[in-house]
Every structure is written in structure tokens, then in C-alpha cells.
Amino acid sequence: MSRAQFARMRSLEAATEMLSYLGPGAVVLAGGQELMPSINYRVLAASVFVDINGLPELKGIRLEDANLSIGALCVHREIERNELVRQHAPLLAHALSEVGGGWQVRNRGTIGGNIVCMHPLYDALPALIALEASLLIRQQGESNRVPINYMVTDTGHGLGSTSILVRILVPILSNSVSWGYHKLKTTHGAYSSATAASLVTIDSTMRVRRVRLVLGAVESVPRDISNELQSLIGKRYGDEMLRDVESLSASAVVDPISDQRGEAGYRRAMAGVSARRAFADAVTRACPKFN
Amino acid sequence: MAVTQTMDEILEDDVLLTCRLNGANCEELVTPGLSLLDFLRDQQHLTGTHMGCMTGHCGACTVLIDGEVAKSCLVMAASAAGKNIQTIEGLSPPDGNLSTIQQAFRDANSFQCGYCAPGMVLTAVSLLSTNPQPSDQEIREALSGNLCRCTGYRSIIAGIRLAAERQLKLTNKPTGPNGV
Numbered sequence: 338m339s340r341a342q343f344a345r346m347r348s349l350e351a352a353t354e355m356l357s358y359l360g361p362g363a364v365v366l367a368g369g370q371e372l373m374p375s376i377n378y379r380v381l382a383a384s385v386f387v388d389i390n391g392l393p394e395l396k397g398i399r400l401e402d403a404n405l406s407i408g409a410l411c412v413h414r415e416i417e418r419n420e421l422v423r424q425h426a427p428l429l430a431h432a433l434s435e436v437g438g439g440w441q442v443r444n445r446g447t448i449g450g451n452i453v454c455m456h457p458l459y460d461a462l463p464a465l466i467a468l469e470a471s472l473l474i475r476q477q478g479e480s481n482r483v484p485i486n487y488m489v490t491d492t493g494h495g496l497g498s499t500s501i502l503v504r505i506l507v508p509i510l511s512n513s514v515s516w517g518y519h520k521l522k523t524t525h526g527a528y529s530s531a532t533a534a535s536l537v538t539i540d541s542t543m544r545v546r547r548v549r550l551v552l553g554a555v556e557s558v559p560r561d562i563s564n565e566l567q568s569l570i571g572k573r574y575g576d577e578m579l580r581d582v583e584s585l586s587a588s589a590v591v592d593p594i595s596d597q598r599g600e601a602g603y604r605r606a607m608a609g610v611s612a613r614r615a616f617a618d619a620v621t622r623a624c625p626k627f628n
Numbered sequence: 629m630a631v632t633q634t635m636d637e638i639l640e641d642d643v644l645l646t647c648r649l650n651g652a653n654c655e656e657l658v659t660p661g662l663s664l665l666d667f668l669r670d671q672q673h674l675t676g677t678h679m680g681c682m683t684g685h686c687g688a689c690t691v692l693i694d695g696e697v698a699k700s701c702l703v704m705a706a707s708a709a710g711k712n713i714q715t716i717e718g719l720s721p722p723d724g725n726l727s728t729i730q731q732a733f734r735d736a737n738s739f740q741c742g743y744c745a746p747g748m749v750l751t752a753v754s755l756l757s758t759n760p761q762p763s764d765q766e767i768r769e770a771l772s773g774n775l776c777r778c779t780g781y782r783s784i785i786a787g788i789r790l791a792a793e794r795q796l797k798l799t800n801k802p803t804g805p806n807g808v
Contacts, residue, residue, distance in 0.1 A: 340641070340659065340660070340661075341660045341661050342639045342640060342641055342660055343639070343640045343641075343643045343660035343706050344638045344639050344640070345638070345640070345643075345706075345709075346638070351633075351638070354635065355635055355638065358635045359635075366704060366707060369702055369703055369704050369707065370684060370702050372704075373663060373684070373701060373702040373703070373704065374682065374683040374684060374701075374702070376661050376663075376704075377663060377682040377683070377701060378682065378683075383661070385639060385660075386660050386661065386704065386706070388704075388706070388707050390707055414696075437772075438684055438685070438699075438773050439687060439697075439751075439770075439771070439772045439773010439774065440696075440697050440751070440754065440770060440772075440773055441684075441687060441690055441697045441698050441699040441702075441751075441773045442684055442699065442702070442773060444693075444696045444697060444698055445698050445699075445702060445703065525768075525769070525772045526685075526772045526773065
């Protein structure tokens with residue numbers, strides 16, 4: 338195996354130019370939490386590591402118009418503790434606080450890395466799809482803003498070898514929307530067996546006005562099942578509705594994963610359980626006097 | 629602005645790593661792809677940072693980077709330029725005594741085989757620096773990235789609790805008359 342080279346990039350322009358110049362042998366290095374195990378075990382042979390940690394365009398968290406703009410290099414602990422995120426996208430702050438591996442991994446792992454590796458068991462995607470986030474993606478000479486669900490694939494190719502994820506734009510939640518997140522796992526740091534991220538708007542008569550729900554860790558890509566739950570709109574919250582959420586969610590799963598976290602039938606059933614818990618959490622957060 | 633570099637000029641075969649290591653300046657050539665863990669152990673002979681899984685699960689290789697815990701097997705050494713790195717070797721004062729947290733671990737028997745201990749101690753440093761009086765639940769959460777294969781977690785938590793008590797006593801030392 339020939340030795341890899343290293344390129345420390347100082348501008349986004351040069352970084353995208355470098356990726357186009359090098360082609361598929363180049364590997365982007367950000368936080369390294371996903372990349373390093375495959376280098377340590379010689380699973381991945383890169384020709385060049387393109388270090389993007391010095392790119393200012395990929396840093397910081399700020400409000401831009403009606404969006405929270407989060408730099409792709411922001412690490413999980415920075416995001417989960419950021420006041421703007423906690424105020425305007427608390428679902429995301431919570432989901433990233435559940436990333437396993439301890440403080441060490443959450444101090445180094447970036448939201449951009451969590452997104453582009455598109456791992457079915459990771460935490461960022463279900464929350465960001467529920468929040469209808471967009472991605473700012475840069476390629477040599479062009480800049481695109483793409484809804485996140487258009488980008489999610491199970492091909493393992495991420496964004497493609499010449500693109501860099503620059504920022505994540507998350508629409509600011511109105512105060513009337515409440516959120517819930519449930520990650521079913523065997524231990525604190527474990528990967529998930531089923532995840533559900535939910536946004537619910539409920540009125541003063543406890544009738545559901547709007548619902549969004551995304552399942553993670555059950556299929557090879559997260560599944561947005563908001564459409565399957567539209568029959569809940571206008572109905573009153575209660576035990577019957579929770580049973581409906583569970584059965585509708587479980588039957589919305591098309592092709593469940595079987596792995597050491599559980600076989601397909603179990604995953605489908607737990608998708609329903611996680612969905613029910615995330616939905617109930619969202620309602621409880623909106624109306625603490627219920628439940 | 630300087631003349632734009634060509635792409636080939638940016639590519640490096642070996643990378644000059646300039647950082648702070650345990651309070652001293654460090655300048656070394658490192659191979660692209662080399663983990664910070666291998667750099668510390670093989671090039672700097674700082675073998676107190678332990679190699680466990682190389683996948684980021686076990687936390688035996690925990691170090692502090694700019695005061696925050698990181699798993700050194702998951703950090704590419706070449707990307708640590710400009711950082712302030714602290715290993716277990718840099719924790720005790722030069723007089724040979726143990727730091728408060730190390731002494732507390734020793735007094736509370738927070739070791740069985742000791743393999744996880746350097747990582748546990750550094751995570752405790754990070755925890756107590758931001759939360760001097762953590763609850764047991766907060767200690768457990770802080771330790772979630774560190775595995776102890778002997779499962780000696782209770783004594784490790786007791787060690788961190790003891791360290792917190794001692795640190796608090798040190799910072800709350802009674803002052804003399806007139807608050808001096």
C-alpha cells in the first residue's frame with residue numbers, strides 16, 4: 338500500500354478545487370471519528386487526506402433569516418450546549434446529546450460527518466429530516482442548497498467525492514410546535530435499535546393540528562412517516578391515539594434491518610414503540626399536565 | 629495575497645506537527661494517517677496513554693486536547709497542529725507527587741488491572757473542571773465513553789467523588805482574619 342499524502346486546506350474554494358483535482362482517492366478529514374477506525378484497521382486506503390478543519394465557512398452557529406445556520410464542522414457537544422440551538426431546534430440539541438462514545442466522541446465528532454456518512458444508526462438524520470433542514474453543499478464552481486431528504490441515500494457514497502457539506506440550515510420552530518425524541522438502546526453508549534424523532538402541534542382542546550415523525554435505525558435510511566400519520570390530524574390525544582401511532586408507524590416500515598441489535602420483526606415492532614414514545618413525549622412537553 | 633499555490637504544492641508527504649504537549653513545545657514530522665495515539669506512544673514514548681480498541685469504543689487512549697477529552701486513536705496526529713495536548717504524564721506536578729485526582733483514585737482503590745485508569749483519570753479532570761460537585765448520575769454520564777473491563781465502576785465513581793471533595797476543600801480553604 339502506498340503512503341497517503343496530506344493536504345491542509347485554508348479556503349473552501351481551494352478545498353473543492355483540490356477534491357476535483359484528486360478524484361475519488363481523496364478522503365476528506367474533519368473530526369475523524371468515523372474515518373480513523375477504518376484507517377487504524379487498514380480498511381480504507383486513501384491517496385490523500387484533505388484536512389478541512391481550517392475552513393472558516395464551515396464553523397459557527399448563527400441565525401440567518403428564518404433559519405438556524407450550523408457549520409458542518411460544529412461538534413456535537415458544541416451544538417447540544419448552544420443557546421440558539423436549544424432555543425430554536427431543541428430536538429436537534431437533544432438528538433446529538435444521545436450520540437454514543439461519550440464526551441470524547443461528542444467533543445470531536447462533527448454534525449457534517451454524522452450527516453455525510455449516512456449511517457442508518459446515527460442520530461443527526463432523523464432529527465434533521467423531521468425539522469425539514471436543508472444542506473448547503475459546495476462543489477468546484479457551484480453552490481447548492483438541497484433539502485436534506487433529497488441527499489440521503491444508502492449507497493455509501495454520501496454527497497459524492499468532489500462535494501463538501503458547508504452548512505446545515507434548520508428552519509426555526511414556532512413556539513406552538515413541540516418535540517419528542519426516543520432512542521431505544523441497550524446501554525447508555527450503545528447504537529440504537531430504533532429511533533423516532535417527532536414534532537407535534539396540539540391545540541388547547543388536545544386535538545392534533547400537525548405531526549411530523551421520522552424513524553431511524555430500523556431501515557437502511559431514515560423513513561419519514563409523517564404522511565402515514567395524517568389520519569391523526571383533528572383527533573383528540575389519548576390512549577387510543579397512542580395505540581394508533583404505534584401500529585401506523587410499525588406498519589409504515591418497509592424493509593427493516595436485521596443485525597445484532599435485533600432481527601427484522603423486532604425492529605419493526607420497536608419502531609412502533611419508539612414512535613409512540615417520541616410522540617407522547619412531544620405532547621407531554623406541550624401540555625405537561627397530561628400524562 | 630500570495631501567489632496561489634498549485635494543488636501539487638499543497639500536498640505533503642510528511643506533515644510538520646507543531647503543538648503543545650504536556651506544557652512543552654513539540655515539533656515533529658508525522659506520517660499522514662498516523663493516529664495521535666501512535667504518535668504519543670511510538671514517537672514520544674508517552675506510554676501512559678493506553679491502546680485498547682482503536683475504534684473509539686473503550687476510552688483507554690483518552691487525552692485532553694485544549695482541555696477537552698478526546699480519544700487519541702480517533703484523532704489524526706497531522707490534524708492536531710496548534711493544539712494543546714495533555715496526557716496522563718503531564719498531570720502530576722514535577723515534584724513527583726500525584727495530582728489530587730490521581731491520589732484520590734489511589735486512596736479509593738479505583739483500579740483493578742489499571743488499564744483504563746489513565747483515561748478514567750483524564751475524564752475525571754475534564755468533569756471536575758466544569759462541574760466541581762457532580763452527582764453520581766453526572767459522573768456516570770461523564771464516564772460513558774470509558775470502559776472498565778474489570779467492571780470496577782463503583783470504585784472509580786467513589787474515587788471521583790473523593791477527588792471532588794478534596795478539590796472543594798482546597799478551593800474553600802479558610803482564609804485568615806480580614807479575608808486574607
